[in-house]
Amino acid sequence: MLSALDKLPLIPAEKIDHGWRPGAPIAKGATAEYGQYLSMSCTGCHQPNLKGGESPIPGGVFVRDITPSGNLGKWSEQDFIAVLRTGKTPDGRTMKNEDMPWQMTNKYSDEELTALYRYLKTL
Numbered sequence: 001m002l003s004a005l006d007k008l009p010l011i012p013a014e015k016i017d018h019g020w021r022p023g024a025p026i027a028k029g030a031t032a033e034y035g036q037y038l039s040m041s042c043t044g045c046h047q048p049n050l051k052g053g054e055s056p057i058p059g060g061v062f063v064r065d066i067t068p069s070g071n072l073g074k075w076s077e078q079d080f081i082a083v084l085r086t087g088k089t090p091d092g093r094t095m096k097n098e099d100m101p102w103q104m105t106n107k108y109s110d111e112e113l114t115a116l117y118r119y120l121k122t123l
């Protein structure tokens, strides 16, 4: 009887994988996991692999690699946060907000920018 019940097309609760829920909220925190979630707003320009490439905006400047194979490999967490708050890079460049929207990222909290840094460092 038990084995016959087992063949019924019902999904017993204990067979459902409770570990995975589509659309589960990502826990906020200064973690790479949360950084990966936040990085979705960067992939439109920096590409899904975040290594940059030609601008999606006609006539736009080349989109830089923001993984450790780019400048991120040599920038500290403080450097990275300063770049996204001021648009100025440690090597003395000033980015235009129309190219890299740092007037958007300067509203991110320390926690969010740290999470992004930690995620980008894993790439």
Ligand code: HEC
Residues within 6 Å of the ligand: 038, 039, 041, 042, 043, 044, 045, 046, 055, 061, 062, 063, 064, 065, 066, 070, 071, 072, 083, 084, 089, 094, 095, 096, 099, 100, 101, 105, 116
């Ligand atoms: C509208 C397109 C766009 C979006 C969205 C965008 N970026 Fe950028 N980003 C750029 C461009 C273009 C550059 C290069 C600007 C330059 O060289 O003057 C850049 C440069 C950078 C740099 C400096 C890299 C270097 O080596 O100098 C960092 C860091 C960066 N972006 C991080 C981010 C992060 C993190 C996000 C998401 C929160 C993001 N960007 C979203 C277009 C974008």
